[in-house]
Structures are given as C-alpha cells and as structure tokens.
Amino acid sequence: MSKITKTNSLEKVQEHLKAECFNKLFIGGQFVDPIDGQKIPTYYPATGEVFHALPKGNANDIGSAIIAAESAWLDGAWANMPASDRGDLISRMAQGIEENIEVLAEIEAADVGKPFRQAALVLGGAANEGKYWGSLGAVLDAEQDIPVNSGGGVGGLPPAEWDVVYRRDPIGIVGLISAWNYPLNVAFRKVAPALVAGNCAILKPSEIAGLSCMFLGKLAQDVGIPKGVFSVVTGDRETGAALVASPSVSMVSFTGSSMTGTKIMEASAPKLSQVALELGGKSAMVIFEDTDIERAVEATIKGCLTNGGQICTAHTRLIVQEGIKDHLLKKLKNAFEKIPYCRDPITERQRGDRAWENGITDVIQPVVSASQHEKIVNFLNEAKAAGIKIYTGGRVPDPSDVENLGGYFIQPTILTNVPRDSDAWQKEIFGPVLSVRSFSSEAEAVTEANSTAFGLASTVMSSDPAKAMRVANRIRAGAVFATSTGEGLLAEHPAVSRGGFGCSGVGRELGIGGLHEYTELKSVNYSGFSIAEAKENFNHG
Numbered sequence: 001m002s003k004i005t006k007t008n009s010l011e012k013v014q015e016h017l018k019a020e021c022f023n024k025l026f027i028g029g030q031f032v033d034p035i036d037g038q039k040i041p042t043y044y045p046a047t048g049e050v051f052h053a054l055p056k057g058n059a060n061d062i063g064s065a066i067i068a069a070e071s072a073w074l075d076g077a078w079a080n081m082p083a084s085d086r087g088d089l090i091s092r093m094a095q096g097i098e099e100n101i102e103v104l105a106e107i108e109a110a111d112v113g114k115p116f117r118q119a120a121l122v123l124g125g126a127a128n129e130g131k132y133w134g135s136l137g138a139v140l141d142a143e144q145d146i147p148v149n150s151g152g153g154v155g156g157l158p159p160a161e162w163d164v165v166y167r168r169d170p171i172g173i174v175g176l177i178s179a180w181n182y183p184l185n186v187a188f189r190k191v192a193p194a195l196v197a198g199n200c201a202i203l204k205p206s207e208i209a210g211l212s213c214m215f216l217g218k219l220a221q222d223v224g225i226p227k228g229v230f231s232v233v234t235g236d237r238e239t240g241a242a243l244v245a246s247p248s249v250s251m252v253s254f255t256g257s258s259m260t261g262t263k264i265m266e267a268s269a270p271k272l273s274q275v276a277l278e279l280g281g282k283s284a285m286v287i288f289e290d291t292d293i294e295r296a297v298e299a300t301i302k303g304c305l306t307n308g309g310q311i312c313t314a315h316t317r318l319i320v321q322e323g324i325k326d327h328l329l330k331k332l333k334n335a336f337e338k339i340p341y342c343r344d345p346i347t348e349r350q351r352g353d354r355a356w357e358n359g360i361t362d363v364i365q366p367v368v369s370a371s372q373h374e375k376i377v378n379f380l381n382e383a384k385a386a387g388i389k390i391y392t393g394g395r396v397p398d399p400s401d402v403e404n405l406g407g408y409f410i411q412p413t414i415l416t417n418v419p420r421d422s423d424a425w426q427k428e429i430f431g432p433v434l435s436v437r438s439f440s441s442e443a444e445a446v447t448e449a450n451s452t453a454f455g456l457a458s459t460v461m462s463s464d465p466a467k468a469m470r471v472a473n474r475i476r477a478g479a480v481f482a483t484s485t486g487e488g489l490l491a492e493h494p495a496v497s498r499g500g501f502g503c504s505g506v507g508r509e510l511g512i513g514g515l516h517e518y519t520e521l522k523s524v525n526y527s528g529f530s531i532a533e534a535k536e537n538f539n540h541g
C-alpha cells in the first residue's frame, strides 16, 4: 500500500491544469493575470497535498470585468440578438463540457475529493442541462410580445385602442457566485440561463474548489461569446463581496451557505438590486414502518452520504417510525461501518455515489478541506459533550484505515438521542453525519420534518401511497420526494424548478421559472397604432 504522490494520479491532473484557462482570469474575452499577481493554493482532499494555485482576483480585477461587461451591455448587440441564437452558443458550450468530461472529472476529483465516477456522471448532467438551457432560447423568443390586453379594460381610463404586450428583458450585469461541492454544475446552472436571457455575467467560483469552472471561460471564448459578455474572476470571499457591492451589478445569483446568503442580501439592499439565493439545508428522511427495510437502508445511505454528505439536499435528519427504529439503526450501523474510504478519488472509476445501484459497496470520500474537516470534528466533539450519543463513527478514522494518507477523512457517523433544539438537529454540518429522531404518528412525522429553519428538500418513504402523499403535501421544502423504493432520491431534471423554503433560499432555479429569474417582466402599452403596424417597420429604424 503506497502513499499517493504527485508521481501518479495527481501528476496527470497537473498536466491538465497547465492550460491557460486554469491559470488566468477571463476578462473582456482575454485570459489575463490578476492585477496584483496573487494566487490561492488548492489541496487534494485525499492527501492534503497542494497540487495547483489559482489566480486570486481582487476588487480591481472585478472592476476590470465590470468595465468590460458595461461596454458589452451598452453596445446592446448581445441583449438584442434573438435568444435562440444565444441559446445556440450555450448549447455549444454544453457540447464542450461533454467533450471534455474525462479531463474535467479528473480535475473535480482532485479539487473536491469526489470519486471520478461520480464527477463524470454529474458533469454529464451539466452538459445535458446546458443543452436544455440552450433550447429555452427559442421559448424565450416565443414569449416576447405576448398580448395581455386589447381594446381597453377595467379601472383607470384606458384609451379606446390600447394593445398591451409582455416582454421579458434581461436584467443587465449579473454577478454569479458559486459553491464548491459540484463546482461546474453549480456555476453553469447560473451562467447558462443568465446568458440565454441576454445578460452580461461575471462568474466568481469558489476558492475552495473552483478549477473546473475556469474552463467555462475557455468554452465561452471557443464558441464566440462576445467580449465582455462573460467573465470569470476567481478569488476569495472579498472578491465575491466586491462583485456584490458594485453599483453596476443589478442582480446576484448565489449558491452557498445561508450565512453568506444573508450577507449578500444585506449588501444588495442599499441599491435594491435583485438576489437569487440557493442556500443550505437539513433535509428530512421520514421513514414509516411499512417501508421495505432494505430499501430504507439504501435510501438513507444515499440520502446522507452522497458526495460525502456535502450536498445541499443531503438528507441528514432521519425521522423513523418507532416500530422499525432499532431494526433500521442496527442495519444502518452495520452498513456505515463497512463502507470503504475512497483513498484516491482521481482513479476511483468503479464506485461512488450510487449506493442505490451498488448496494453498500459504495465509498466514502474525504471532506473538501482542512477547515471543513476541523469544523466537523469540533462539531462532533461538541455533540458528544452535549450528551448526544455517537451510535457509530464520530471521529477521524485511524490512520491505518486510510493508508496514512493524511487527507480529510471523517468516519460516517450516526447520532442518536438528538434533542430537537440541538445544533445536531438544527445546523447544516456538510459532512457524513446523520442525526436521528423518531415518531409514532403521522402528525408527529410532519412536525419533526418541519422542525428546522431550512426547507430545501425532504423525502417520505412508505408503502402506503395515500399516506406518503398526505405527508409530502405538508412538508415545507422546495423539493419533496414521496417514494416506496427510494428511487429518484436527490434526482434533478432540468425542466423541474427547485429552490428553498425559509433559510434555504430565495427564488427558484431550473425550468422556465429558472430562466425567468434572470429577466425583468415588462409591459409595452401601445395606443394610436397597431402592433402589426409597428412590427412591419421594426427593422427599418
């Protein structure tokens, strides 16, 4: 058993990262060095080794990107071209992702510490989703000049001949700030609709793991997105804060923690600019005693350990009916203790995140960073001190269990005796930690599910469809899964909008509603001549 070194898997990733796009900012259609030349190191979570350094843009670099975006916005060519043409360019960017999945998945495996197989599967999803966004360009064109009123109306004094149509305009210059857990997916889910809608966009990926997002600059250049319409400025939270604070930025679309979401809302308030916030969660897995026990085990594992528990919709609260509690917990403990560690995510091509397909032969990846690791360890220590029972796991694995790699591993953990008002029940941990409570009645199950400030996703499992439906309808979350099998848990479809209730967010992503988030609805009120007359001469102005 040899220690992973730069001579094997990381070396290959470092070759990929020699490309210009992974070493420079993308501003005004060019790859440029950050003004003050600073860099941010990136670490391989499986070993803690530094393997790259990405440019650290500062407020001045953000200023350069804003100047480029203002110039593109004032030029107007981008906002005025048919959305279907913009959609075609986005579809070509999506194609570019598809053609480079192998490289991008190796980069994400190194950057996030996720198994290559999972990274490749999910990046395939980003490419498909990008094609969906591309196809919405034509839908947006068809939504322009939709008649909403004709020949007057009630209230006010409408003219005798009065034709009103709706249009959807782009918002202007938008700031896109993304998280690290699914780096390219999260970023492209913002970039694609923002651009299809006709905005000029500046992306600030996460400094913790944002390398794959930098490839979007190259794709934009390759497909011919006009200069200044799209920029990528890597950097830290101060870089993000400079983007949010700019008076020229009319909207910020953010994915990240609820704490940062609050700061972004505060910073946007003085200029009354728009925010779309995709934030944290503490999703509930409600399991009734009529559920098939093996299905319940598999779904619970998938729900809470996918991506090492580092997913906003991670089902980290198990709410189980009394009658099967002990049986389910024993089986879960057994399964958690058998899950092997993913020691080299870059080369992990067989396993990863598909507990459903592969039973409990899945792997548990390291968490993303030393600081996240420390945060989780402290959290577990505090939970123990507060009298919460560590049913299994609860600490860093023995070095020998992870081949002395020195990476950021945490044992998959189950906490029981968890009070409803404890941090273990209320706070997002973002690691492989499951907190358990039980219920006896349907009403109690709903109360437990709705007992945090979050509301991103939740699942109810039962073999009784009517009961599952009753409970699903009462759970307050943006996406609720009602299932007897667990199939489709955590699944997304580009046409199905998602977002958060409560502290989990503001606004919706995906679907036509997700595109509309990047537009302003405008009514144009015509009187004294017909719309047809106006259209006839439209292009002769």
Ligand code: NAD
Pocket: 177, 178, 179, 180, 181, 182, 186, 204, 205, 206, 207, 208, 235, 236, 237, 238, 239, 240, 241, 242, 244, 255, 256, 257, 258, 259, 260, 261, 263, 264, 278, 279, 280, 281, 311, 312, 313, 428, 430, 456, 500, 504, 505
């Ligand atoms: P984070 O809030 O620490 O950082 C996210 C991004 O915000 C980074 O790019 C960071 O540099 C930037 N940032 C930090 N402070 C800022 C500030 N004051 N102004 C502007 N930008 C700032 O979150 P994270 O650790 O990168 O991601 C994990 C979080 O993201 C979890 O809470 C998770 O639930 C959430 N998440 C939500 C979704 C969703 O769709 N709801 C998806 C993925 C992740």
